[in-house]
Amino acid sequence: MKCKWSSKVNNELTCSYEAHENGYCIFHKKNKTKKENEEVIKLIKKKKISDFSGFIFEENFSINDIVNYNYNELNFTETIFIKEALFDNYTFKGKIIFNYTNFLEFTTFINSKFLYSTVFNNVIFNKKYSKEKVFIGVVFKGQNLVMDSVHNLPRMDGIKFDECSKFILLDTKYEKEDYISGKINYRIARNQANKIGDLERIGYYYYKERYYGSKTIKASDYPTYKDYLSSKFFDGLSKYTVGYGERPWNILIVSVLTISIFALLYMIIGVRTLDNELIRISIDELKHYSLIEILDTYISFWYFSMVTFTTVGYGDMLVTSIIGKILVSLEVFFGVTIGAAWASVIIKRMIR
Numbered sequence: 001m002k003c004k005w006s007s008k009v010n011n012e013l014t015c016s017y018e019a020h021e022n023g024y025c026i027f028h029k030k031n032k033t034k035k036e037n038e039e040v041i042k043l044i045k046k047k048k049i050s051d052f053s054g055f056i057f058e059e060n061f062s063i064n065d066i067v068n069y070n071y072n073e074l075n076f077t078e079t080i081f082i083k084e085a086l087f088d089n090y091t092f093k094g095k096i097i098f099n100y101t102n103f104l105e106f107t108t109f110i111n112s113k114f115l116y117s118t119v120f121n122n123v124i125f126n127k128k129y130s131k132e133k134v135f136i137g138v139v140f141k142g143q144n145l146v147m148d149s150v151h152n153l154p155r156m157d158g159i160k161f162d163e164c165s166k167f168i169l170l171d172t173k174y175e176k177e178d179y180i181s182g183k184i185n186y187r188i189a190r191n192q193a194n195k196i197g198d199l200e201r202i203g204y205y206y207y208k209e210r211y212y213g214s215k216t217i218k219a220s221d222y223p224t225y226k227d228y229l230s231s232k233f234f235d236g237l238s239k240y241t242v243g244y245g246e247r248p249w250n251i252l253i254v255s256v257l258t259i260s261i262f263a264l265l266y267m268i269i270g271v272r273t274l275d276n277e278l279i280r281i282s283i284d285e286l287k288h289y290s291l292i293e294i295l296d297t298y299i300s301f302w303y304f305s306m307v308t309f310t311t312v313g314y315g316d317m318l319v320t321s322i323i324g325k326i327l328v329s330l331e332v333f334f335g336v337t338i339g340a341a342w343a344s345v346i347i348k349r350m351i352r
Helices: 034-047 176-196 199-214 225-245 248-269 291-309 322-351
Strands: 073-075 095-099 118-121 144-148 166-170 271-273
Touching: 166 176, 166 199, 176 199, 199 225, 225 248, 225 322, 248 291, 248 322, 291 322
Parallel strands: 073 095, 095 118, 118 144, 144 166
Antiparallel strands: none
16 A cells, blocks of 8 residues: 655655555654654665655754765655754755755754755744854855745855855745844845846845845944934835835835825815916815815816926916915925936836
């Protein structure tokens, strides 16, 4: 009877080994005895197994003591390491796949060397060790190192990439206590993208680096609380208006919102036409206006707000009150500032 294990992420992936009484082979069996765990290691060495899909390692796993044979690929899809998983001081001589792999205890790759592409997809590291530098001394010479949707990814300080290696870091999120790790890892990804000219991802990495960096800003890092508030303010302004220079659509959204809000304010205080006719909507008499009248008036004020924001100022509508002049001055200032920000973002992306 064949082992009844089957993959939860790939319906076509099943086990071809013979099952024991419980329906699972020795590799996929849970709660193995000490003797059975020793037998697992012996069988791996004897059969020179390179596909560890769904295997459950219940004792410390040291790749140097186990995988000392040739292979084209090591596949750890849905592999569960219940105790320590030690990959340090090892040379990976084939493609490596960690797909939905679960490291329940400490894991380390210190001083290892990767000669081919390596994928970490939906891998779960133990959160307790997320601040550990488990990749120190790693030399990566493969084509691609992909980290996609990795949970509790430890800091990657100390990893050395070949000049042609691509580091792809996607959808890897961090919780509050690990924001510094997120900042560092996305910075490493950005630096490598800059080195190899991976222009498509530089902006994404920079945004993520700044995003997590903003969450690590502390008052204790500044000489005065005023400096801290100033830093937080300008960081937030940069984030929501220009997306740290990487999201130009944010500027368009901010522009439309600014124009719309000022149009509403103008509609309340009133604007005069060249015929000296005052156009406004009285809040006290709002119930006397139809929806069509309100919309028609608002469109006129939106037009006025638009030409004010863009500093065109056709002159067919004028503000005469003090409050109106203050609002116009503010909107012109916002328009000039946002326009300059838009130009700088576009030029930056074009130059890149």
